Amino acid sequence: xxxxxxxxxxxxxxxxxxxxxxxxxxxxxxxxxxxxxxxxxxxxxxxxxxxxxxxxxxxxxxxxxxxxxxxxxxxxxxxxxxxxxxxxxxxxxxxxxxxxxxxxxxxxxxxxxxxxxxxxxxxxxxxxxxxxxxxxxxxxxxxxxxxxxxxxxxxxxxxxxxxxxxxxxxxxxxxxxxxxxxxxxxxxxxxxxxxxxxxxxxxxxxxxxxxxxxxxxxxxxxxxxxxxxxxxxxxxxxxxxxxxxxxxxxxxxxxxxxxxxxxxxxxxxxxxxxxxxxxxxxxxxxxxxxxxxxxxxxxxx
Numbered sequence: 001x002x003x004x005x006x007x008x009x010x011x012x013x014x015x016x017x018x019x020x021x022x023x024x025x026x027x028x029x030x031x032x033x034x035x036x037x038x039x040x041x042x043x044x045x046x047x048x049x050x051x052x053x054x055x056x057x058x059x060x061x062x063x064x065x066x067x068x069x070x071x072x073x074x075x076x077x078x079x080x081x082x083x084x085x086x087x088x089x090x091x092x093x094x095x096x097x098x099x100x101x102x103x104x105x106x107x108x109x110x111x112x113x114x115x116x117x118x119x120x121x122x123x124x125x126x127x128x129x130x131x132x133x134x135x136x137x138x139x140x141x142x143x144x145x146x147x148x149x150x151x152x153x154x155x156x157x158x159x160x161x162x163x164x165x166x167x168x169x170x171x172x173x174x175x176x177x178x179x180x181x182x183x184x185x186x187x188x189x190x191x192x193x194x195x196x197x198x199x200x201x202x203x204x205x206x207x208x209x210x211x212x213x214x215x216x217x218x219x220x221x222x223x224x225x226x227x228x229x230x231x232x233x234x235x236x237x238x239x240x241x242x243x244x245x246x247x248x249x250x251x252x253x254x255x256x257x258x259x260x261x262x263x264x265x266x267x268x269x270x271x272x273x274x275x276x277x278x279x280x281x282x283x284x285x286x287x288x289x290x291x292x293x294x295x296x297x298x299x300x301x
Contacts, residue, residue, distance in 0.1 A: 087136030271295035
């Protein structure tokens with residue numbers, strides 16, 4: 001009976017990872033491990049463990065997933081989680097508290113948890129199109145110390161970069177265009193307002209304009225470097241055709257470019273362009289040429 005009981009205990013310990021050393025040792029020195037963003041690696045070896053994952057935002061995707069995965073430790077530990085974004089707040093590191101709020105370091109060090117193992121995404125999956133993250137480098141930290149002591153520790157750190165502000169989504173768009181066309185008196189003006197959806201992939205954007213006709217494709221990029229936590233200090237440049245393709249119309253030139261700035265929830269651009277060519281119908285053919293002399297584009301949300 002005793003032999004059977006001991007065998008059961010051994011099997012249980014093996015399955016739980018304890019008997020074969022399947023736990024991470026409590027830190028007895030001060031060790032720091034930094035690595036490039038990648039999916040988490042659960043390991044009992046602190047050198048090979050990659051306990052912080054960030055989701056697809058690390059590779060230009062839309063989702064931020066702060067995934068934390070830690071193996072069981074050989075004794076009681078305190079677990080600290082922190083983040084910093086120097087381009088937004090160069091003076092603080094923010095610690096995740098036990099109630100899942102963020103507390104600046106000057107209010108004191110607070111452990112997030114006092115037990116392991118951990119396999120958790122504290123904030124869930126966050127779509128940066130619904131909750132835009134300001135551009136910058138985000139540093140994420142995970143520290144483990146012996147319970148109630150800061151003398152020894154493991155600290156893992158990784159990061160991800162948001163290179164451009166996220167402007168994807170629906171905006172209220174307005175555009176006013178003034179053109180001079182050969183053979184027509186004065187300046188012709190077209191002005192329209194409509195909801196328009198901007199699609200974004202990393203720093204590339206696209207949308208369909210409605211001036212002078214709905215469905216004109218615009219493709220471009222975001223550039224620059226933000227200087228605050230809001231989307232200020234970035235430029236946007238787009239290009240596309242100046243006019244639509246019509247039956248009987250052949251273009252020798254049909255170009256449009258615009259550039260401007262992003263400031264908070266407002267985008268403003270000034271554009272220029274030209275369309276010229278030949279138009280033919282049952283009455284014959286004629287040449288045309290229209291030059292954009294003023295074009296103002298505005299997005300608000």
